[in-house]
Amino acid sequence: MSVHPAPPANLVWQTGLLDAAARRQRNGHRGAVVWLTGLPGSGKSTLAFRAEVQLHALGFQTAVLDGDNLRHGLCADLGFSLEDRRENMRRVGEVARLFAAQGSVVFVALVSPLRAARDAVRERLPQGDFIEVHCDCPLLVCQQRDPKGMYAKAAQGLIPDFTGVFSPYEEPLAAELVVHTAHEGSETSAQRLAEFLLQRLRAN
Ligand SMILES: Nc1ncnc2c1ncn2[C@@H]1O[C@H](COP(=O)(O)OS(=O)(=O)O)[C@@H](OP(=O)(O)O)[C@H]1O
Numbered sequence: 001m002s003v004h005p006a007p008p009a010n011l012v013w014q015t016g017l018l019d020a021a022a023r024r025q026r027n028g029h030r031g032a033v034v035w036l037t038g039l040p041g042s043g044k045s046t047l048a049f050r051a052e053v054q055l056h057a058l059g060f061q062t063a064v065l066d067g068d069n070l071r072h073g074l075c076a077d078l079g080f081s082l083e084d085r086r087e088n089m090r091r092v093g094e095v096a097r098l099f100a101a102q103g104s105v106v107f108v109a110l111v112s113p114l115r116a117a118r119d120a121v122r123e124r125l126p127q128g129d130f131i132e133v134h135c136d137c138p139l140l141v142c143q144q145r146d147p148k149g150m151y152a153k154a155a156q157g158l159i160p161d162f163t164g165v166f167s168p169y170e171e172p173l174a175a176e177l178v179v180h181t182a183h184e185g186s187e188t189s190a191q192r193l194a195e196f197l198l199q200r201l202r203a204n
């Protein structure tokens with residue numbers, strides 16, 4: 001369960017003068033949160049950065065919020081307990097929501113292992129603006145890739161709560177897109193993702 005806290009009393013939401021339609025017209029596309037979830041090593045960062053380049057080349061306003069990078073700053077106070085992961089997802093979800101509201105296509109690359117916490121982010125966004133992308137890859141393949149040597153460390157007992165090994169990963173039940181990253185190259189997966197987003201987000 002992940003609950004977004006109610007704001008303190010005596011706060012009034014300030015509405016800007018530019019609405020979503022004005023931003024859409026200027027940018028030529030809708031803003032959205034493209035939320036990539038999957039096991040460590042499943043391809044989230046690779047796909048976010050590659051698909052971003054493709055959309056950028058087409059004139060899209062884009063950003064990437066990568067879990068590793070956010071944990072160097074905004075989320076540096078959080079560890080990997082389930083409670084901290086929930087807070088991580090909530091915080092990153094709120095930042096992504098702000099980016100999307102000002103018109104960007106914001107890619108979020110976060111393990112985000114808890115289904116309810118991902119759904120809670122979805123609920124904070126307008127209908128259709130949360131696009132969940134499951135980087136689906138068998139644990140064994142992720143362990144073989146081990147791009148940062150984390151699975152090897154976990155196997156040595158150095159990372160006690162490592163996702164997929166000692167901590168749960170709850171797969172999405174109805175992601176907007178599932179990318180089977182063990183079955184195709186990263187260029188193909190990135191192209192598939194970029195094309196999907198073009199269809200969904202380009203203003204007609
Ligand atoms: N215990 C544990 N479990 C999972 N991952 C760990 C852990 N400790 C460090 N790391 C590294 O941190 C990256 C995951 O951070 P996230 O913010 O995406 O995680 S979460 O969404 O809060 O679960 C993750 O990066 P990716 O491999 O890119 O997913 C790991 O490299």
Ligand SMILES: Nc1ncnc2c1ncn2[C@@H]1O[C@H](COP(=O)(O)OP(=O)(O)O)[C@@H](O)[C@H]1O
Nearest residue numbers: 040041042043044045046147181184185186189
């Ligand atoms: N179809 C694919 N999509 C994404 N990455 C892939 C794919 N096939 C192989 N890979 C490789 O898998 C690794 C994924 O690493 P990374 O993107 O850091 O994963 P994550 O961000 O999920 O931890 C990279 O070395 C990448 O080149």
